[in-house]
Amino acid sequence: MSAITAQLPGLQVVVPLLGAIIAAFMRRGTLAWAWATLITAFTPIIAFALLFQVWSNGPISYHMGGWPPPIGIEYRVDLLNAFVLVLVSLVSTIMMPYARRSVAHEIDGDKQAWFYAMYLLCLAGLLGIAITGDAFNAFVFLEISSLSTYVMIAMGRDRRALVASYQYLILGTIGATFYVIGVGLLYLVTGSLNFADIAARLGEASAAFPRPVLAGLAFLFVGISLKLALFPLHLWLPNAYAYAPSFATAFLAATATKVAVYLFLRIAFSIYGVALDLKALPVSTVLYPLSIAAMFIASILAVYEQNLKRMLAYSSVAQIGYITLGIALMNQAGLTGGIVHLFNHALIKGALFLALGAVMYRAGTVKLDDLGGIGRTMPLTFAAFVLAGMSLMGVPGTAGFISKYYLIVGALDAGKWPVAFLIVASSLIALLYIGRAVEVAYFRPVSKAVAHAKDPPLMMLVPMLALTFASVYFGIDTELSAGVASRIAELLIGGLK
Amino acid sequence: MLALAPDTLIMAALTIPIIGALLIPLFHNAPNARESVTLITAGALALTVWSLLPHVLAGARPAAIDLAVVPGLNIAFQVEPLGMLFALVAATLWLVTSVYSIGYMRGNDEPRQTSFYVCFAIALWATMGIAFAKNLFTLFIFYEILTLSTYPLVAHKANAEAIRAGRIYLLILIGTSMVLLLPAIAWTWVLSGTLDFIPGGILKDKATPFALCALLALFAFGIGKAALMPLHFWLPAAMVAPTPVSALLHAVAVVKAGVFTILKVIVYTFGIETLAYAGSGGWLVYAAGFTIIAASLVALRKDNLKARLAYSTVSQLSYVILAAAILAPISAVGAAMHIAAHAVSKITLFFAAGSIYTAAHKTEISELAGIGRRMPWTMGAFTIGAISMIGLPPTAGFLGKWFMLSGAMQTGQWLPIAIIVASTLLNAAYFLPIVYTAFFEREPAAHAVGADAARDHGEAPLPIVIALTFTAAATVGLFLFPEVPLALAKLMAGV
Numbered sequence: 001m002s003a004i005t006a007q008l009p010g011l012q013v014v015v016p017l018l019g020a021i022i023a024a025f026m027r028r029g030t031l032a033w034a035w036a037t038l039i040t041a042f043t044p045i046i047a048f049a050l051l052f053q054v055w056s057n058g059p060i061s062y063h064m065g066g067w068p069p070p071i072g073i074e075y076r077v078d079l080l081n082a083f084v085l086v087l088v089s090l091v092s093t094i095m096m097p098y099a100r101r102s103v104a105h106e107i108d109g110d111k112q113a114w115f116y117a118m119y120l121l122c123l124a125g126l127l128g129i130a131i132t133g134d135a136f137n138a139f140v141f142l143e144i145s146s147l148s149t150y151v152m153i154a155m156g157r158d159r160r161a162l163v164a165s166y167q168y169l170i171l172g173t174i175g176a177t178f179y180v181i182g183v184g185l186l187y188l189v190t191g192s193l194n195f196a197d198i199a200a201r202l203g204e205a206s207a208a209f210p211r212p213v214l215a216g217l218a219f220l221f222v223g224i225s226l227k228l229a230l231f232p233l234h235l236w237l238p239n240a241y242a243y244a245p246s247f248a249t250a251f252l253a254a255t256a257t258k259v260a261v262y263l264f265l266r267i268a269f270s271i272y273g274v275a276l277d278l279k280a281l282p283v284s285t286v287l288y289p290l291s292i293a294a295m296f297i298a299s300i301l302a303v304y305e306q307n308l309k310r311m312l313a314y315s316s317v318a319q320i321g322y323i324t325l326g327i328a329l330m331n332q333a334g335l336t337g338g339i340v341h342l343f344n345h346a347l348i349k350g351a352l353f354l355a356l357g358a359v360m361y362r363a364g365t366v367k368l369d370d371l372g373g374i375g376r377t378m379p380l381t382f383a384a385f386v387l388a389g390m391s392l393m394g395v396p397g398t399a400g401f402i403s404k405y406y407l408i409v410g411a412l413d414a415g416k417w418p419v420a421f422l423i424v425a426s427s428l429i430a431l432l433y434i435g436r437a438v439e440v441a442y443f444r445p446v447s448k449a450v451a452h453a454k455d456p457p458l459m460m461l462v463p464m465l466a467l468t469f470a471s472v473y474f475g476i477d478t479e480l481s482a483g484v485a486s487r488i489a490e491l492l493i494g495g496l497k
Numbered sequence: 498m499l500a501l502a503p504d505t506l507i508m509a510a511l512t513i514p515i516i517g518a519l520l521i522p523l524f525h526n527a528p529n530a531r532e533s534v535t536l537i538t539a540g541a542l543a544l545t546v547w548s549l550l551p552h553v554l555a556g557a558r559p560a561a562i563d564l565a566v567v568p569g570l571n572i573a574f575q576v577e578p579l580g581m582l583f584a585l586v587a588a589t590l591w592l593v594t595s596v597y598s599i600g601y602m603r604g605n606d607e608p609r610q611t612s613f614y615v616c617f618a619i620a621l622w623a624t625m626g627i628a629f630a631k632n633l634f635t636l637f638i639f640y641e642i643l644t645l646s647t648y649p650l651v652a653h654k655a656n657a658e659a660i661r662a663g664r665i666y667l668l669i670l671i672g673t674s675m676v677l678l679l680p681a682i683a684w685t686w687v688l689s690g691t692l693d694f695i696p697g698g699i700l701k702d703k704a705t706p707f708a709l710c711a712l713l714a715l716f717a718f719g720i721g722k723a724a725l726m727p728l729h730f731w732l733p734a735a736m737v738a739p740t741p742v743s744a745l746l747h748a749v750a751v752v753k754a755g756v757f758t759i760l761k762v763i764v765y766t767f768g769i770e771t772l773a774y775a776g777s778g779g780w781l782v783y784a785a786g787f788t789i790i791a792a793s794l795v796a797l798r799k800d801n802l803k804a805r806l807a808y809s810t811v812s813q814l815s816y817v818i819l820a821a822a823i824l825a826p827i828s829a830v831g832a833a834m835h836i837a838a839h840a841v842s843k844i845t846l847f848f849a850a851g852s853i854y855t856a857a858h859k860t861e862i863s864e865l866a867g868i869g870r871r872m873p874w875t876m877g878a879f880t881i882g883a884i885s886m887i888g889l890p891p892t893a894g895f896l897g898k899w900f901m902l903s904g905a906m907q908t909g910q911w912l913p914i915a916i917i918v919a920s921t922l923l924n925a926a927y928f929l930p931i932v933y934t935a936f937f938e939r940e941p942a943a944h945a946v947g948a949d950a951a952r953d954h955g956e957a958p959l960p961i962v963i964a965l966t967f968t969a970a971a972t973v974g975l976f977l978f979p980e981v982p983l984a985l986a987k988l989m990a991g992v
Contacts, residue, residue, distance in 0.1 A: 394675070395645070396638040402567060408683045420683065424676045431671055435664070443655040443663075475566070482567050 005049070009062035009075040012046045012085060013128045013141075015039060020120035029104060029112025036116040037096040043089035043127065051082040061133070069133070070194040076133030080339075080488045084130045084262045087343055088255045091350055091467070092123055095254070098463040099247045101456065102357050106157050106245045115155055119251065122148040126259045135183045136193045138263060142179065142227065145259075146172045149252060153244040164239035171236040175226030182219030185212045186271075195271055202275035203497075217281065220267050228260035230324055231294030234317040241313035246357030249309060253316055254350035258342050261323055265339075268327070269492040278496055279330060287328035292422055294321025299429035303436070308359075308366040311433055312352055315392065318426070319345045325423070326407055334410025335489035340482045341403035344391070344474060348400060351388035351467035355381050358460055362453035368437060373446030375438070380455045382441050384468040389434035391471040394427045399474035402482050503552045503559030507574055507629055509545045510584065511561075513538055514622035518615050525611045532599050535614050539592040542621065546588040553581045554984055560631060569686060572638070575631035577694065578988035579764070579833055583757045584628035585981075586840045587750050591621050593964045594745040597848055600960030601741050604855040613653060613739070619646040624750045627757065633682050633692040633766065636758060637674070640722070643754055644670040650742045651735045662734040669731040670721045678719030681712055685766065688712075694761060696991065698768020709767065709777035716762050717781060722755025723818060724811045726788040733807040740851025743803060748810055748843035753836055756817040760832050763821045764989060773824040781822035786916040788815035793923035800861050802850045805927060806843070809886060812920065813839050820901040823913055826990040828904025833986035834979070835897030841971045842885035842894055848965035849879035852957040862931055867940030869932075871955060874962050876935045878969035883928035885972045888921055893975035896983075 004011075019039035026032040053060060054077055062075040077085075099119075107115050125145025132138050150172070154165035183193070189205040189212050190198045206213040222233070229237040241249045272278055295318050302314035323345070326338020356366050358381045359374065375382040391398035404427060411420035455461060474481045501509070517538030524531035552559055553576055560575040576584075598617075602610050623646055626639030644667070652663030686692055688708075689699045700709065717725055724732045735747050763772065772778040789812050796808035813835075820832035852875040853859055857868065869876035885894035898917060905913040956962055975982070 390645070393671075395641050396634070397642070404679075405567070405570070405683070408680065409687065412683055412687050417680075420680055421676070424679055428672055428675055431667065431675075435667060439652075439660055439663075442649070443652055443660050476564070476572070478567050 008046050008049055009077055009131055012131055013124055015042050016120045016124035020117050023120055024117035026113040029109055032113035032116040033100045036120055039120055040093050040096050044093050047085040047089045050077050051086050054079055054082045070192045070197040073137050074133040074194055075131050079491060081130045083484050087346055088126050091254045091346055094463050094466050095251060097459045098354055101460050102247045102361055105361050107155055118148040118151045126255055129259050130262055133195045134193050139180050143176055152248040153240050156243040156245050158243045161243035164243045168236040168240045171226055175223045178219045179223030182216045182223060185216035189213060199271045199274040206276055217272060224260055224264045228257050229317055229320055231290050231298060231317055237317060238310050238313040242307055242310040246360050250350055250353035250357060253353050254346040257320055258346050261342055273496045284328045284330060287324050291321040291325035291328055294318055295426040299426055302433045306368050308356055308368055316349055329410045329414055331410055331413050332489055332493060333406050333413050336486045337403055337406030337410050339488055340406060340485035343481045344399040344403050347467050347471040348388050348391045351384060351471050354464040355385040358456040361456050363450045365449055368440055370447055370449040372440055372444030374450040375441035377450050377453045378455050384464050386438060388468050388471050393430040397475050399471045401475055402478055503549060504561040506545055506549045507559060507561035510625050513542045514618045518618035521614045522611055535595050539595045543588045543592045546584045549576055553578055570634045571632060572635050573631035574629040576629055578985040579761060580628040582833055582837060582982055582985040584625060586837050587624045590745060590749050590844055593967055594741050596960045597964035598741040600958040601851050601855055604958050607739055616646050616649050620746060620750060627754045637682060647746050647751055651738045653738055659737045662737045665734045666731045669728060673719050673721030673728055677715045681715035681719050684712060694765035698766055698771050700767050701771045706775040706777045709775050713777055720755050720758045722751055723759050724814050725784055726791055729811045732811055733804055736803040736807050740847060744844045744847035748847050749840045752810060752814055753840060756814050759818055760821045769824050778822050778824050782913055785815040785819035785822055789916055789920045793920050797927045800863055802860060802862050806846050810843060819913055823904050823910060825904035825908045826992045828901045829990040830986040831897050831900030833989055834900055834982055837982045838893035838897045838975060841968050841975060842882045845878050845882035845965055845968040845972055849875045852961045852965060856954045856957040865935050866938040869936035874956055874966060878965045880932050881969040881972050883932055886928055887924045891973055891976045893972050896979055
């Protein structure tokens with residue numbers, strides 16, 4: 001047993017990676033789905049075991065292939081990435097039962113197995129980014145997850161999915177290139193690719209070569225910002241989310257950007273922050289205006305969007321603004337708010353996109369004007385949409401409120417009360433775009449497209465309701481969300497120079 | 498009454514409406530059973546809340562649940578005298594309104610009655626949560642639930658006007674609470690490190706007079722349900738809702754939740770003495786005074802009965818705010834008394850308006866000539882409610898004004914006295930003509946308006962008449978036997 005326990009960090013990535021290859025050999029969609037579900041279900045077990053170990057014994061260092069760092073690749077698990085691993089694997093597992101009907105509905109029979117192979121590959125890539133302690137290895141996983149994502153998006157039924165995928169391919173590749181240039185610069189001045197090793201040598205290197213160190217930060221910042229869709233580098237996201245298969249949208253919205261945020265935190269706080277004075281570097285200065293612009297501009301774009309999937313995609317860009325705002329605040333409450341929103345937003349957006357997937361499954365459209373009266377024909381689905389939407393708005397008693405509260409207190413603690421005001425003012429815009437959907441769904445007469453729609457089958461309904469329940473539940477019991485996030489923020493800030 | 502432990506009673510008050518809300522949809526196709534569920538739920542709630550009264554009068558402050566959501570934010574409940582008074586008023590009047598609703602909803606063939614009763618029960622649940630909240634955070638949660646659960650009731654008719662009213666309703670109430678009230682709560686937390694309601698307040702020596710002034714402004718305007726001008730216009734807009742909604746929610750639960758919260762914040766968060774000493778509350782007298790007079794002037798010009806009642810509500814709500822802003826304990830007693838008095842009187846007036854609509858399909862005051870002879874019970878009750886609005890004995894409205902004036906005189910503030918006197922005259926000017934028209938003007942001859950069958954009507958359905966007679970009697974009864982609300986109000990103010 002202990003032999004397996006020691007290999008858990010490796011297994012976290014290897015299981016879905018090998019699972020993906022086997023899935024690619026399958027022909028029947030249902031079989032591939034069952035296989036992918038089984039594989040996915042293993043990942044949260046491993047992640048929770050890791051979180052438990054880290055919580056009681058402190059960080060784990062795992063040497064891939066037995067090669068010690070900095071020569072070999074090190075997988076390093078501390079509280080921050082254990083938290084992200086749990087989030088990604090758990091949300092994916094909850095969503096998997098949903099996939100079968102939704103994927104079978106939207107993707108041709110002979111391509112379904114490919115889709116599941118790509119999904120598992122993407123999952124392996126995301127978990128890999130989160131677990132590795134090596135900058136170049138993170139790049140490799142970044143590419144694995146991105147390439148598989150392009151394929152998943154391109155499988156969307158709408159032909160515009162191809163363009164969306166191509167758009168993302170171009171921008172994603174630019175992002176990855178920027179990231180790898182940044183890593184290259186760091187390697188040049190420190191001679192290492194291991195995160196901890198770079199952090200240890202960076203202070204000295206910065207004294208000798210201040211400019212490459214700063215340029216490296218800029219490249220890494222821009223590269224990762226593209227992946228996490230920081231405004232105004234979000235252009236790929238709305239189309240990608242709108243035209244990808246419904247399940248892929250829900251999965252990516254809940255996990256992919258979150259992992260990119262993690263990578264950002266890792267590089268800002270565990271590398272630059274440890275070696276240099278992070279508050280003196282122009283990280284907050286750039287993040288503040290971009291985050292606030294995201295919160296307002298993307299939210300306003302969401303209000304004017306007719307396609308509900310695109311509307312939620314813009315909303316995602318806005319919500320990412322809250323997360324990066326929490327990072328920009330760089331104090332205990334603010335950072336807690338950012339990290340806990342990473343968790344809460346994954347649940348909320350997961351629930352919302354699953355609800356829209358169900359609408360797509362039954363009504364065949366997510367255009368707002370076609371959905372009159374859908375609240376009455378699909379009562380449970382739209383109840384889920386409304387509840388998760390309230391959490392998105394930050395109604396007290398829901399998970400979204402907890403994030404906002406920490407962010408507001410963080411802003412007040414930092415003496416930035418205008419920022420506190422901007423947080424509440426922008427969350428009001430969420431009321432507009434969610435409220436607009438509610439009006440159409442409940443107060444318009446039942447339209448033709450939805451007249452025969454009804455709530456989706458149980459396998460789709462349960463994951464959707466589970467995530468909805470979670471996005472309310474974590475507004476009342478916050479031990480696993482805000483409790484852990486607050487501890488992580490403490491560690492990250494405590495580690496700063 | 499119910500010999501249960503007080504914390505059990507609190508738990509019961511916070512679960513009974515929710516159980517009702519869950520049971521009502523099960524009887525979607527059996528209206529009689531469905532309405533029985535509503536009545537039983539409302540009755541059980543009223544019984545539970547009344548059973549708490551002896552404990553509170555005896556000096557106990559029973560508490561239930563204390564759940565830390567994050568450090569500093571607790572969901573916790575505790576019954577103090579003001580909350581007790583508010584809960585009594587809301588729970589009792591819910592029972593009466595339920596009787597009334599049955600007559601009204603059936604009499605007018607309203608659609609979607611099941612979801613109507615469900616939202617109503619949730620709204621009452623939220624009201625109980627507001628009344629019994631132990632701290633600002635808990636109060637805030639239920640405050641927002643109350644807004645969200647009453648939104649479908651406002652937009653109930655689902656026509657363009659109702660949807661527009663619903664938008665205004667949500668935007669103003671959620672907007673003010675998120676943009677002003679939430680920062681106020683966070684600021685209070687940053688200043689004092691607690692959000693609990695504590696007699697004497699939690700902000701003594703914690704902030705400069707200027708900061709207190711700004712914080713009070715955030716609270717006064719952030720609590721949009723109190724309808725302080727210029728954030729009042731959601732209330733007249735909300736009048737498109739079915740009359741029982743206007744009666745219970747927009748004359749009792751929702752708006753009273755607003756002034757209740759303001760009163761509670763002034764008494765238990767700021768502390769009357771802290772505010773009076775810092776001199777940070779003076780501007781609120783002007784703001785409330787302006788609202789009282791301006792809303793009355795608007796009411797004078799409204800011909801639509803419900804619109805006139807709505808502006809009257811805006812004006813009357815600011816009495817409570819004014820009384821609190823006088824910052825004398827005795828006028829705080831007046832504020833609490835006025836919450837109860839205005840509740841029973843205004844619900845009577847709305848019941849009467851709904852009764853007229855149901856029986857005669859009339860909504861404008863100018864159409865009411867001679868209706869007093871056709872509907873003597875309705876217009877009799879209306880007259881009692883109107884007298885109470887003006888504030889004359891023997892009605893409940895007199896009591897609140899009496900204590901407000903006492904407080905103002907004790908502290909030598911002449912402006913509030915002038916405002917109250919002036920508005921009394923205005924109230925008379927916009928209520929007495931209605932009574933006069935109804936009883937003393939002649940009904941226009943049949944050919945003048947075109948003879949139609951609908952014109953030949955008597956009283957409204959029996960449940961409606963029962964309900965409005967009861968509340969009219971309560972309006973007088975509260976004047977004759979004010980012991981219970983008075984005792985609670987005095988306990989709150991500490992006089």
